[in-house]
Amino acid sequence: MDISRDIDSLSNFKRNTSKFLEQMKETREPVVLTINGKAELVVQDAQAYQSLLDRIEYLETVKAIEQGLQDVEEGKTVALEEFEARMRQKHGIQG
Structure with missing residues (x-):
């Protein structure tokens, strides 16, 4: 997991969903989403x-x-x- 790439805010994820989906398919790594600076969600592709x-x-x-x-x-x-x-x-x- 690359912290600079795989941890981001939920609001940024909402604004750039297609970018994140492409990243997850390419890297096969989940993305940790933060809310108010705290890790709250993990998103990954179905495969x-x-x-x-x-x-x-x-x-x-x-x-x-x-x-x-x-x-x-x-x-x-x-x-x-x-x-x-x-x-x-x-x-x-x-x-």
Whole structure:
């Protein structure tokens, strides 16, 4: 993030929206908008936002896998048969 380029006032953003949109598409960086000198909003293009969401989902998946592996190492597991029986009982599934 380039502070001189990526932080600006909301009023300037309103006056020069097309310039900011072009900048965000080119740099793939969000723009921090200030109101009365205080950072209040972050604006980014939809593709960059989707990329951010994809990264978060990936990191959450990796974290969950790491936790699962740690649980296995610590013996915090249940046999598949026991799990299946619990789920059948919990959800009233016959069979």
